[in-house]
Amino acid sequence: MPLTGDVAQPMLLGESDGGGASGFAVLRAPSEILFGPGMRRSVGWLAAREGRRAYVIVDPYLSGQEEFEHVLASLRSEDVEVAICRDVEPELPADLAVTVAADARRHGTELIVAVGGGSCIDLAKVVATLLRHGGSPSDYYGEFGVPGPVVPLIAVPTTAGTGSEATPVAVVADATLGMKVGISSPHLIPRVAVCDPELTITCPPEVTAAAGADALAHCVESLTARQRQGTPELPRDRVFVGRSRLTDTLALQGISALVAGLQVAYRDPTNLSARTETMYASLLGGLAFGTAGTAAAHALQYPIGVLTGTAHGVGVGCLLPYVMAYNQVERLEEMAAIARIFGASGPDGDLAGRAPHLVRDFLSALGIPRTLSAIGVSTENVAWIAEQGVRAVRLSENNPRTLTLAAASAVVAAAVDGDLDAVPAAEDQ
Numbered sequence: 001m002p003l004t005g006d007v008a009q010p011m012l013l014g015e016s017d018g019g020g021a022s023g024f025a026v027l028r029a030p031s032e033i034l035f036g037p038g039m040r041r042s043v044g045w046l047a048a049r050e051g052r053r054a055y056v057i058v059d060p061y062l063s064g065q066e067e068f069e070h071v072l073a074s075l076r077s078e079d080v081e082v083a084i085c086r087d088v089e090p091e092l093p094a095d096l097a098v099t100v101a102a103d104a105r106r107h108g109t110e111l112i113v114a115v116g117g118g119s120c121i122d123l124a125k126v127v128a129t130l131l132r133h134g135g136s137p138s139d140y141y142g143e144f145g146v147p148g149p150v151v152p153l154i155a156v157p158t159t160a161g162t163g164s165e166a167t168p169v170a171v172v173a174d175a176t177l178g179m180k181v182g183i184s185s186p187h188l189i190p191r192v193a194v195c196d197p198e199l200t201i202t203c204p205p206e207v208t209a210a211a212g213a214d215a216l217a218h219c220v221e222s223l224t225a226r227q228r229q230g231t232p233e234l235p236r237d238r239v240f241v242g243r244s245r246l247t248d249t250l251a252l253q254g255i256s257a258l259v260a261g262l263q264v265a266y267r268d269p270t271n272l273s274a275r276t277e278t279m280y281a282s283l284l285g286g287l288a289f290g291t292a293g294t295a296a297a298h299a300l301q302y303p304i305g306v307l308t309g310t311a312h313g314v315g316v317g318c319l320l321p322y323v324m325a326y327n328q329v330e331r332l333e334e335m336a337a338i339a340r341i342f343g344a345s346g347p348d349g350d351l352a353g354r355a356p357h358l359v360r361d362f363l364s365a366l367g368i369p370r371t372l373s374a375i376g377v378s379t380e381n382v383a384w385i386a387e388q389g390v391r392a393v394r395l396s397e398n399n400p401r402t403l404t405l406a407a408a409s410a411v412v413a414a415a416v417d418g419d420l421d422a423v424p425a426a427e428d429q
């Protein structure tokens with residue numbers, strides 16, 4: 001394992017702002033996680049425990065591949081009846097989930113197997129909800145809107161990025177509202193996550209890069225998220241409770257695994273060791289942010305995604321260094337820990353300032369743009385993006401440094417120009 005020495009660091013990190021000292025920590029996760037090359041062949045026996053009729057939702061690209069045949073063969077070898085749905089679309093339209101749920105109902109579905117990227121797994125989460133509780137996706141928008149357990153879901157990711165196989169959220173594009181909306185509930189966490197890095201070998205470099213940047217943003221934003229007072233009611237009242245020692249540990253290991261594997265996987269797609277590291281990082285990032293929550297980079301990406309039509313991971317990856325520069329003053333130790341994982345050395349004060357640059361250089365080597373202007377965002381868009389980002393309260397209020405409208409505008413403006421030094425460093429916003 002690369003950089004296992006970093007495991008010692010999170011024990012110290014949380015103490016600086018209270019939570020480590022109180023010992024409060026939370027982790028929500030699938031009941032079972034199977035990780036490793038070849039694990040796709042376990043889906044059959046896992047499914048047979050849940051029921052006899054499986055509805056398999058598969059990414060259209062994967063549906064023609066031999067690896068998917070292995071999943072089907074393992075289901076059939078356990079006498080599980082299979083109905084296959086290939087209607088996965090990148091920006092999950094809310095209406096699609098309704099149509100697919102109706103089809104799944106006609107098949108007498110007892111469990112769902114999702115084989116695909118975040119778009120596929122998110123579709124499966126919404127379908128599992130509609131099958132059990134009826135209605136339409138908008139009935140469940142926001143936090144804790146899902147009234148009880150959903151149809152069991154076995155999630156088999158084929159990208160290494162979203163970590164959706166381990167998270168309590170599905171992201172839906174609502175045409176009426178003209179925006180992407182989250183459905184967040186612990187009931188949405190898949191029953192089982194089966195993470196087989198061999199399934200990601202066919203990802204083209206641009207998918208590897210965007211998904212990997214998303215995973216890095218999940219780890220960094222979890223590690224630097226707001227830390228809340230640990231009360232018995234907090235996990236009842238919030239799906240995303242903020243960082244704690246458990247999520248810090250996962251996030252740091254996730255960053256290490258990405259540094260070890262992501263650039264190699266991008267350059268050499270068939271390198272299984274690199275694919276294994278990146279898929280591991282994606283899983284850890286999902287586990288970390290699924291409990292801690294993400295923050296400003298995710299809040300600001302949503303309007304940018306609407307405006308430019310760029311992939312989620314490209315937007316969060318581009319924004320991440322600028323958000324880190326803004327948050328640095330509140331998270332010196334954590335930024336220094338990140339810089340060390342990227343190979344830098346020196347005192348915390350110096351290292352923290354280098355972390356955003358190291359992350360930007362790392363992502364830029366994967367083709368993630370260094371500026372928002374490179375993906376079509378102009379100065380005229382800054383005010384609207386900042387306003388929308390701040391309004392995504394679930395995310396923006398999880399940022400360690402208060403994200404005022406003026407601050408959000410300054411961060412986005414700096415990202416448009418590619419000027420990390422223009423990000424406001426002191427509390428003057």
Ligand SMILES: NC(=O)c1ccc[n+]([C@@H]2O[C@H](COP(=O)([O-])OP(=O)(O)OC[C@H]3O[C@@H](n4cnc5c(N)ncnc54)[C@H](O)[C@@H]3O)[C@@H](O)[C@H]2O)c1
Pocket residue numbers: 059060061062089090091092116117118119120122158159161162163164167168169170171199200201202203204207210211214312313
């Ligand atoms: N639920 C969550 O926790 C969560 C977290 C982050 C992002 N998201 C959402 O996930 C979506 C993005 O998911 P994603 O980044 O996994 O991409 P994706 O699922 O949209 O897939 C991207 C592209 O890669 C292709 N693809 C997938 N697997 C492949 C493989 N193994 N080989 C070749 N091609 C493959 C797909 O066909 C598609 O064209 C966004 O809608 C985002 O909002 C969800």
Ligand SMILES: [Fe+2]
Pocket residue numbers: 162214217218298312316
């Ligand atoms: Fe994300």
